[in-house]
Amino acid sequence: MRHLNILTSPHEPWLLAALTLGGLALRLWGVGDMGLAYDEAATALMARAAPAAIVDFHWRAAFEHPPLWQLTMAGWSAGFGQNEAALRLLPALAGATVIPLTWWWVQRLWPAERAWRNWAAALVALAPTLVLYSQEARMYTLVVALALLSLIALHALATQPRLPVILAFAGINWLMTGFHYYSILLIGVEAIFLGVLAARRRARPDAWRWSGAIVLSLAPIALWMALAPGFHDTLRVVVNNIGGGNTQSALAFLDALWRDLTFGAIRWQPEGAIVGLVLAPLVTIGLAATAIPDARCFRTNPGYTPWSWLVGLAALLPLLLSVLFAPALAARYILFALPAIYVLAAAGIVWLGRQSLPLGLAGALLALVVAWLGLSYYFTGYTKSEYREMAAFLTAYRQPDEAVMLYAPRQHLLTKYYLPDIADEVVTAPVVELPTFWPVNAPPIVPEEMDGVLLDLLATHPALWVIVTAENEVDRGEFVPKFLTAVAYKEECWSWLDVSLCRYVSPHFLTEVRSSTPELLFGGELRLTGAAIMQTPQHPLDANYRFVRLDWLAERQPTRDYRVTLRMVDDRGAVVAQRDEFPIGALLPPTTWRAGDVKPGYMALPLPADLPPGDYRVVVGVYDPATGAAMGDFVEIGVITMGGSA
Incomplete structure (x- = not known):
């Protein structure tokens, strides 16, 4: 691959540096202020295990990705600790690298389009969802950064398919799929694009090299999927859910997914997320303004490379495929599509500006308003989780002789992170053995087994605190709170965003x-x-x-x-x-x-x-x-x- 040449304008390096540093500042702003959500607590606890145990767990467990993320965080935690800011620092740094990588990608595809690449970098720097996940102790922004490196390597592969390029391309994809197996969708996009080039150019040596690069890229994740028992369990559930469990129409699902991707309210989408739809016309204009001319050139010149098709495929194909897997697919799983979406939006802004300055300014203003509203919501109205606040309240008011119950056990990783002093004392409903580091899937509560446990707790403790979250997974009939209300004095349930805390006073001690x-x-x-x-x-x-x-x-x-x-x-x-x-x-x-x-x-x-x-x-x-x-x-x-x- 040719080295990065940013000297297309004497001011452009400074602009890119300013965008990158500004984007980094956004991603570091208050990075440790919010409490950890469940997935982030899973990151923290699993990173405390030995590397061999991490690999073994991910090999056997359903709904777990390959172990590269947890192995990375095990090393990171050893050096930087495990407070909220430290856990999120690596994703924040990775999220900031997405800005220059997006610039570099556009520069490689269209070297003369200075305004286009700078607008693309600016939109990525201000993208609400990319900022949000840069402050999430998960692997998603690392996958986005690696996806951009893969697309940059694809440019070199399409133009100079030599062995070092093939190995670099495959190595980047190994890392990307090692973090998150949904990123194979991007390799699929790359395979389709290279297939189109091969069919048009009829260059058999290049076609064989491209095929080898794709096969080599997929080899490790394919072996993992073929052999890992946990992935087999995951695949079985996903396949069984295809087309079921989702009452939304395809259009309604895509609408919600688009709002999640462009506005950033992933867990609890506010009504204001509708402004994300404003980006859709810009993306459409950008795609039409680039793909149609590329189609004309490609039709008349077999050696021409329609790079806009690659960008369009990378932006839109994951969204369309998500409809098939709707019940199992969240926006964060296809976050790697966002840079391509913003590249198309930037193309729309530039095209409008070339038609007339007011049109270009209007397009830019629309994109910036979406970013401003999304970031304003994230940094003011958005709350990720309030388990930390609940834990602080419990710590302040619980007496040493009072019992604590987790209703349901799934939350135990958050409990171990925020309530380490009592984590070994808690009782679960239903009663299950809690692993030290790993998530747990508990069976439904059996009332005939649970009532004796509750009575024993009330007989031996003056009060019982019940931490309530994800209780529908184990007790749809609400047996536990109903039974406790029948046999104890229910004081109050204090509620936070995603967790409640109820206190029951035992009648045996009054x-x-x-x-x-x-x-x-x-x-x-x-x-x-x-x-x-x-x-x-x-x-x-x-x-x-x-x-x-x-x-x-x-x-x-x-x-x-x-x-x-x-x-x-x-x-x-x-x-x-x-x-x-x-x-x-x-x-x-x-x-x-x-x-x-x-x-x-x-x-x-x-x-x-x-x-x-x-x-x-x-x-x-x-x-x-x-x-x-x-x-x-x-x-x-x-x-x-x-x-x-x-």
């Missing part, structure tokens, strides 16, 4: 301070036989609640799913605190009871923060939720003195 025997029958079916106001524990969070046990008897099988309303009223009869719930929670609503059933119910009554001192009556009522009609009079079960001991 003592009665006031009790009564109301013996009041509601609806002719449900009798309140006893009530007790419990001693408030010393935990700082418990001061915001009052704990009440209500004892129920089904005189006959209930015909309504009654709701209990527990209230605290002041001396004027005004309600100052209230909680409404099934008698023992949603797991067993009253209509599931049988005549003669005796069941205790546990209710934690939340208190307002500004409640003044004084005496407050605690009353209980029962009503029919279907009509709101009361099933009897309220009954007073005690008096609470605020500022007192209870």
